[in-house]
Amino acid sequence: MATARSGNGGLVEVSGKENLQFNGTVDTSSTFGLTGRLLLDPGTVTISTPGALADRFILDAPNQLNEIGIDNSFNFSFSVSPAQIVNLLQTTDVAIAAREGIIVAEPINASANIRKSDLTLSAPRVDVNNRITLNGGNLFINSIDSSTRIADRLVISELNANGGNITLTGPRIEIDTLNSNGGNININGPAFTNSFFTTIDSRTGSSNTASGNVLFSSTLDRGVGSDGNLIIRAKGDVIVAGNIGATSPLVNFEIPFTLGVGPGANNVSLKGxxxxxxxxxxxxxxxxxxxxxxxxxxxxxxxxPQGINITASGNINFPDGLLDTSETPGSNITLQANGGSFTFNSAFIDTTNLQIQGQSINIQGGSINVQRDITLQAPNNLSLQNLSLQSTSFASDNIFTLNAGQTLTLQNVTRGGSDPNQISLQGNAIAITNSQLLARQDMTATSATTLTLDNNQLQAYRDLSLQSPGNLTLSNGSSLLAGRDLKLTSNAQLNISDSAVGNPIDIRSLNDLTLTAPTAININALAQPQSILRSGNNLKLASNGPITGNGRFISGNNFLTQTIAGTPGDFRYNPTSSSGIISAIGDITFGNYTGNSLKVEAGGSITAGDITINAADPTIQGTDPEIALLATSPTLILRAGLTPLTQNPNVLPSTTELRNAPNLRPGFVSSAIAPPTKPALPQARSLSLPPSRVLMV
Known part of the structure; x- marks a missing residue:
């Protein structure tokens, strides 16, 4: 028996060149210092219940040693019982360092020990085929490399340190179950799953009030014969310094919430x-x-507090998923595919701020909820399809920004419960189809080439602006509503049209409505009786080219058709459509007009150029009392100084025609709008034609 009486406990090494026997006890504890260690140093060790020579290491034949004391052909076997190791751990730390290998064939259970002793197993190959359980001591298992032996691997069935640390080191570490019960778990070397579900748990027992960390210094892959499922539970941090599944992909990697226990880890930091x-x-x-x-x-x-941050040098592709930081206000999600595309299908995202960057971005299906900002940026295409966007708070300055270097596509994008203050859409080209967007302040869409809207509902409590240096096209039931000014600006052509099938064109502002296109303005919006262009203040059409005004216009103040320089602009007849009705509480000014029957009524003055009525308009629709006259005879009706107007915006809608309604058509999302105060109605102005004058041509 060896003991330490003062200072720290020492090292007791039991080894042999030709014969190694150990059948005793060692006490390396110290009353006043640190505990020492017992080192057993045979060739190959099997931990199992041995035969007649119980708990003795026996070398059966002499061994020729080289000059450094280790023979390359040293391959003799030794055995020690688990019970003897448990007894030794009662009084000392135990280290077994074999020259060939260590096999744990039977369970080692020191959970009933009082002393928290460490156990170390070191050999080129260590096979833990059965459970090792300590009582708070540290467990070290090393697959070592020496000058004469090539390190092989560690194969771990089940380890439980009960509060101590678990440290595994080797060139290949195959894991079944690790449980530190509160201690750290350190895996130093390439790791592999080695069962149906490889489980690593560093939490503390039933209380789970404390937990160790789980640290991988290298890679983590699916082992041969493994189902590729990995579960880690830790209230501490989980850190993997190397790639996961780089050579052999995992199937499921889980750090799950446990009912009655809580989240699966604290911080998680992973490589690929x-x-x-x-x-x-x-x-x-x-x-x-x-x-x-x-x-x-x-x-x-x-x-x-920092939420979710995912970065890849290549592509990021999420075929399905949920990203959620909503339980912590101010916690964000940042997703960056720096060298490739970002793709997310069936996406459900809930966070404070969302930022996504990629060479291209494609999100299809699901919903995105943010408390503040959404920022999506791609130098190539950006596409959102079948997606719900919403803000879950009423922050005073939150903004949705979608920025594409090439084409920005929104298809079947809808709003959820709340809405952002600002919406900014930017792209080389912008195409929006079957979508609903609402901004509680301003909305802008700016295209570098063309901007196309097809059957959309865009709404801003304040200003709404659509701009394109190329053609700007609204068709098939596009509805636009602005609580203040609404501007549609094209540096080429502005095209607005409805069809007999689908929804009406509904373009309204509570202040000014301005349409600008130097080349031409083409409005053909009479196929639906509810199609309307209406302003609470001035309604202006500005173009140096022809202005085709086949639509219903209602202005709360002045109606003007102008050139870009501000001189009167011309209306013209488009044989594919019909002319219509112009109504303004203020003045109406336009240049020459050529087309079918026309009705113009103003609360102020009417100023016009040459007017040519070619034919009646049998296709005109609506509830205006003079529809029959306009439809059956070539008719020009000019009325100035009217109070009230037939088409007064304050007139309640009929059951069949809603174009005079102060709100949008049924099904639109305008019910949530608290519109600003409407401008006061102007007084009647001087007349250029007698009131109630009807000209038959």
Whole structure:
């Protein structure tokens, strides 16, 4: 028996060149110092219940040693019982360092020990085929490399340190189950899953009040014969310094929420991931920094102050998933595909601020909820389809920004409960189809080439502006509503049209409505009886080219058709459509007009150029009392100084025609709008034609 009486406990080494026997006890504890260690140093060790020579290391034949004391052909076997190791751990730390290998064939259970002793297993190959359980001591298992032995691997069935740390080191570490019960778990070397579900747990027992960290210093892959499922539970941090699934992809990688326990980890920091599915539920932040592409279903919930940050040097592709930081106000989600495209299908995102960057961005299906800002930026195409966008708070300055270097496409994009203050859409080309967007302040859409809207509902409590240096086209039931000014600006042509099938064109502002296009303005919006262009103040059409005004115009003040320089602009007849009705509370000014029957009524004056009526308009629709006259005879009706107007914006709608309604048509999202105060109606102005004058041509 060896003991330490004062100072720190020492090292007791039991080894042999030709014969090694150990059948005793060692006490390396110290009353006043640190505990020492017992080192057993045979060739190959099997930990199992031995035969007649119980608990003795026996070398059966002499061994020729080289000059450094280790023979390359040293391959004799030794055995020690688990019970003897447990007894030794009662009084000392135990280290077994074999020259060939260590096999744990039977369970080692020191959970009933009082002393928290460390156990160290070191050999080129260590096979833990059965459970090792300590009582708070640290567990070290090393696959070592020496000058005469090539390190092989560690194969771990089940380890439980009960509060101590677990440290595994080797060139290949195959893991089944690790449980530190509160201690740290350190895996130093390439790791592999080695069961149907590889489980790593560093939480503390039933209370889960404390937890160790789980640290991987290298890669983590799916092992041969493994189902590729990995579960990590830790209230501490989970850090993987190397790639996950780089050589052999995982199927499921989970850090899950446990009922009655809580989130699966604190902070999670990972490198590249190659797995079919991620399922993370964390108390802290989630950071993924992939040196290559990332392709996985991602279900990640973070409660950390920095939220979720995912970066890849290549593509990011989420075929399905949920990203959620909503439980922590101010926690954000940042997704960056720096060297490739970003794709998310069936996306459900809930956060404070969302930022996505990629060479291209494609999000299809699901919903995006933010408390503040959405920023999506791509130098190439940006596409959102079948998606709900909403702001879940009423921050005074939040903004949705979508910026594409090439084409920005919105298709079947709808609004949720609340809405952002600002919406900014930018692209080389912009195409919006079957979508609903609402801004509680301003909305702008700016295209570098063309801007096309098809059957959309865009609404801003303040100003709404659509701008394009190329053609700007609104068709098939596009509805625009602005609480203040509404501007449609094209440096080429502005085209507005409805059709007999579908929804009406509905363009309204509570202040000024301005349409500008130097080349031409083409308005053909009479196929639906509810199609209307209406302003609470001035309504202006400005073009140096022809202005085709086949529509219903209602102005709360002045109606003007002008050139870009401000001189009167001309109306013209478009044989594919019909002329219509112009109504303004203020003045009406336009240049020459050529077309079918026309009715113009103003609360102020009417100033016009030459007017040519070619024919009646049998296709004109609506509830105006003079529709029959306009439809059956070539008719020009000019009325100035009227109070009230037939088409007065304050006139309530009929059951069949809603173009005079102060709100939008049924089905639009305008019910939530609290519009600003409407401008006061102007007084009647001087007349250039007698009131109630009807000219038959």
């Amino acid at each position: 991931i190659n797995a079919t599915r991620l399922n993370f539920d964390t108390l802290g932040n989630v950071t993924i920094d992939s040196p290559t592409s990332l392709n996985t279903e991602a279900f990640i919930r973070s409660r950390g």
